[in-house]
Amino acid sequence: MTEKRRRxxxxxTLTIVAATAGIGFIGLFGGLxxxxxxxxxxxxxxxxxxxQAHAYQPVQRRIIKRTVVVRKIHxxxxxxxxAAAAAPVRATSPAPVVVQAPPAPAPAPAPVxxxxx
Amino acid sequence: MNGYNDPTQHLFWLASRSLGVVALVLMAASxxxxxxxxxxxxRRPGTPARxxxxxxxIALTATGAIAGHGLALLGDKFxxxxxRDIAVPFAMANQPAWTGIGIIAGWLAAIFTFSFYVRKWIxxxxxxxxxxxxLGAYVLAVAHTIGSGTDARSPWLLALVVLITAPIVFGxxxxxxxxxxxxxxxxxEARS
Numbered sequence: 001m002t003e004k005r006r007r008x009x010x011x012x013t014l015t016i017v018a019a020t021a022g023i024g025f026i027g028l029f030g031g032l033x034x035x036x037x038x039x040x041x042x043x044x045x046x047x048x049x050x051x052q053a054h055a056y057q058p059v060q061r062r063i064i065k066r067t068v069v070v071r072k073i074h075x076x077x078x079x080x081x082x083a084a085a086a087a088p089v090r091a092t093s094p095a096p097v098v099v100q101a102p103p104a105p106a107p108a109p110a111p112v113x114x115x116x117x
Numbered sequence: 118m119n120g121y122n123d124p125t126q127h128l129f130w131l132a133s134r135s136l137g138v139v140a141l142v143l144m145a146a147s148x149x150x151x152x153x154x155x156x157x158x159x160r161r162p163g164t165p166a167r168x169x170x171x172x173x174x175i176a177l178t179a180t181g182a183i184a185g186h187g188l189a190l191l192g193d194k195f196x197x198x199x200x201r202d203i204a205v206p207f208a209m210a211n212q213p214a215w216t217g218i219g220i221i222a223g224w225l226a227a228i229f230t231f232s233f234y235v236r237k238w239i240x241x242x243x244x245x246x247x248x249x250x251x252l253g254a255y256v257l258a259v260a261h262t263i264g265s266g267t268d269a270r271s272p273w274l275l276a277l278v279v280l281i282t283a284p285i286v287f288g289x290x291x292x293x294x295x296x297x298x299x300x301x302x303x304x305x306e307a308r309s
Binding site for chain 2: 013029042043
């Protein structure tokens with residue numbers, strides 16, 4: 001094989017090899033990029049997943065339910081009374097506690113009067 | 118999408134990784150053909166000459182891919198290495214041992230490839246001795262791939278490494294094992 005022929009053959013082979021390597025490179029690049037986009041990259045995948053999980057974590061809310069107790073007090077007045085028709089409905093707090101006053105102190109004993117004649 | 122799963126933010130890094138795998142495959146192909154040629158595994162007339170051309174073309178492309186593998190890292194804004202980091206072994210702060218091994222393998226591959234063109238000056242004997250160490254460069258490249266490669270634990274890459282290394286193991290075993298004595302030569306030796 002002459003030197004000129006050898007060089008031409010080498011150039012042709014080099015073109016084929018370089019083209020094949022280029023196709024391989026594009027395929028690998030695409031595969032690695034799609035792997036990264038899917039958060040499955042060996043180096044960055046776990047970090048990406050952790051960040052996404054943190055970003056989409058639902059906010060925990062505490063719901064406080066307030067219950068209002070409505071107590072209907074039926075007026076003991078006769079039903080015929082007009083006032084009874086519109087029986088007052090009122091939201092009440094617990095019935096007031098009636099604090100009884102302490103019993104009045106006993107009257108002081110009457111003074112002993114002695115009659116001296 | 119965030120900074121960790123947006124490929125557009127890691128284009129140079131992805132390019133470097135892809136070129137690294139391409140370079141390893143090309144290097145393996147070149148070493149395999151070299152071993153098959155030197156071990157005289159292919160004896161069909163005309164085939165060794167054609168294979169020699171393929172061997173040379175693949176080695177040159179592999180050297181280009183190795184250079185691209187390192188140079189692409191220069192554009193990576195996260196690793197951000199300097200020219201010294203990618204050219205001088207053990208200079209890079211990130212995994213200095215494994216990247217250092219990879220840089221040595223890259224330089225050796227380049228030296229072995231281009232030594233072919235200075236064969237007239239260094240002599241065929243020295244070139245042959247030098248060329249034999251290409252296998253060592255391949256071993257270092259595999260160590261670099263498994264040690265520092267991002268995809269080293271990916272099953273597809275491990276399968277690929279096994280697939281491309283198996284013919285090399287076969288070729289090297291055939292090439293370096295002492296040849297069995299030719300049975301046809303015995304009667305002649307006995308007679309003499």
